[in-house]
Amino acid sequence: MVDRLVVVGASAGGIAPLQTLVAGLPADLPAAVLVVVHLPSTADSHLPALLSRCGPLPASPASDRQRLSPGTILVGPPDHHLTVRSERVRLTRGPRENRQRPAVDPLFRSAAAAFGPGVVAVVLSGALDDGAVGAAVVAAQDGVVVVQDPAEARVSAMPRATLAAVRRARKVATADLAAVVTQLVRPSADVPDAPLQPDPPERSPTMNGGPTAVTDRGSPAALGCPECQGGMYEAAPDNTVSYTCHVGHAWSARTLLDAQHQAVEGAIYNAASKLMEVATVHRRLAEVDAQDPGSREEHLRAADRAEQRAQRIQQLAAEDPQL
Numbered sequence: 001m002v003d004r005l006v007v008v009g010a011s012a013g014g015i016a017p018l019q020t021l022v023a024g025l026p027a028d029l030p031a032a033v034l035v036v037v038h039l040p041s042t043a044d045s046h047l048p049a050l051l052s053r054c055g056p057l058p059a060s061p062a063s064d065r066q067r068l069s070p071g072t073i074l075v076g077p078p079d080h081h082l083t084v085r086s087e088r089v090r091l092t093r094g095p096r097e098n099r100q101r102p103a104v105d106p107l108f109r110s111a112a113a114a115f116g117p118g119v120v121a122v123v124l125s126g127a128l129d130d131g132a133v134g135a136a137v138v139a140a141q142d143g144v145v146v147v148q149d150p151a152e153a154r155v156s157a158m159p160r161a162t163l164a165a166v167r168r169a170r171k172v173a174t175a176d177l178a179a180v181v182t183q184l185v186r187p188s189a190d191v192p193d194a195p196l197q198p199d200p201p202e203r204s205p206t207m208n209g210g211p212t213a214v215t216d217r218g219s220p221a222a223l224g225c226p227e228c229q230g231g232m233y234e235a236a237p238d239n240t241v242s243y244t245c246h247v248g249h250a251w252s253a254r255t256l257l258d259a260q261h262q263a264v265e266g267a268i269y270n271a272a273s274k275l276m277e278v279a280t281v282h283r284r285l286a287e288v289d290a291q292d293p294g295s296r297e298e299h300l301r302a303a304d305r306a307e308q309r310a311q312r313i314q315q316l317a318a319e320d321p322q323l
Contacts, residue, residue: 002068002087004031004118004185007111009104009134011038011126013154015047017174018124019054022073024178027056031120031185032068034075034082034089034111035059036102038126041079048075064091076102083110095248096227098130098255104158105250108134112141119143120184122177123169125153129161129254133242136165144184145169148177161254165240217244225249226259268317275310279303 006029010018014037025033039045051059051073059073066074068087076082080091081102090110097103104123108131111119121138123131125148135145145166150156152174163169172180218235225232225245232243232251241253251259282303289295 002032002070003115004070004120005068005084005111005115006031006033006120006122006181006185007107007138008033008035008122008124009107009126009131009158010036010124011100011104011128011130011155011158013125014158015050016125017148017153017177019051020174021122021124021177021181022051022057022059023055024182025055025057026182027071029057029071029182029185030187031070033057033073034062034084034107035073036076036082036104036107038100038104038130039078039102041101043078045075045078048073051075062089062091064089076107078102081106083107084114085110086114095245095250097250098128098252099227099259100130103250104131105134105252109137112138112143115143117142120146120181122146122148122181123158123162124148125155126158127155128157128258129165129252131158132161132165133240133252135162135169136240139166139168146177146180146184147171149173157254161252218242223256226251226256226263265317268313272310272313272317275306275313279306279310282306 008018008021018035018037037047045061048059048061057071057073059075061077062074062082066089068089074089077091079093079101081094083090083092083106093101097105108121111121119138119141121135121143123135123145139145145162145168147159147162147169149171150159150163153159163171170180217233219233221232221234221243223232223243224230227249228245228247230245230247232245235242235244243251243253243256282299286296286299286303289299
């Protein structure tokens with residue numbers, strides 16, 4: 001029976017500290033370990049083999065409905081969310097969260113729902129803030145949140161976001177991660193036993209980010225989802241802000257802001273591109289109407305106006321990259 005669970009989330013720059021963590025975990029670790037690293041959906045992940053070579057714990061790709069076992073590492077495969085239900089893992093191709101699948105937040109949320117205070121959540125190097133909202137849920141269920149010292153992270157955004165979201169999070173030097181995690185999951189550690197919760201009922205993917213959600217969708221927000229343009233809901237548990245659309249795409253506030261900036265930039269350059277195309281067509285028509293001076297000049301003036309507008313738009317984007 002598994003009553004303690006270590007869940008680890010990492011992104012850019014997270015492989016090296018993950019290897020350090022795994023290398024220091026003992027063979028008799030009394031907890032199962034689940035790992036999510038942001039991967040492209042088409043990636044052929046060699047991470048399980050890499051982690052198996054790092055230390056005494058065997059690592060393998062997670063399989064749907066696989067039973068958790070102490071002293072083993074299961075790695076979320078590309079293009080699937082890795083979640084927990086009671087003592088088994090579940091793999092889903094639910095909506096992307098924070099533009100990722102697998103994402104860290106679904107793993108952390110589901111672990112908190114299944115194991116409560118028996119969870120140790122570890123956040124390693126990565127960009128933006130996937131994992132911060134999930135870590136807050138873990139802390140709210142009396143689990144422990146451990147964060148790689150941002151000063152040592154190659155990309156510090158994820159650790160910093162988690163420390164901001166979870167006041168009780170423990171900032172730990174990379175070299176000490178394994179020792180701290182091991183101490184926390186030992187039976188003698190001051191961590192309450194985690195009675196397993198009964199399996200929650202299956203939820204529709206349209207409900208708050210899919211079957212791993214543990215809170216309601218929140219209040220309607222006057223925002224459109226960058227993925228599907230659907231309406232979104234805002235929730236603000238434990239000093240964090242997150243958004244979920246009606247089909248389940250989920251966003252932290254920081255990741256949503258990044259997506260909005262990208263959308264604005266794309267719209268600006270798309271507008272400039274279309275104006276340049278308008279200018280091209282007007283100049284072609286000026287050639288066609290070469291025998292009609294009035295029409296030719298009109299097309300040339302329209303082409304000039306379109307090009308000038310395109311240049312102003314590009315200048316605006318260049319002057320304010322955060323527009």
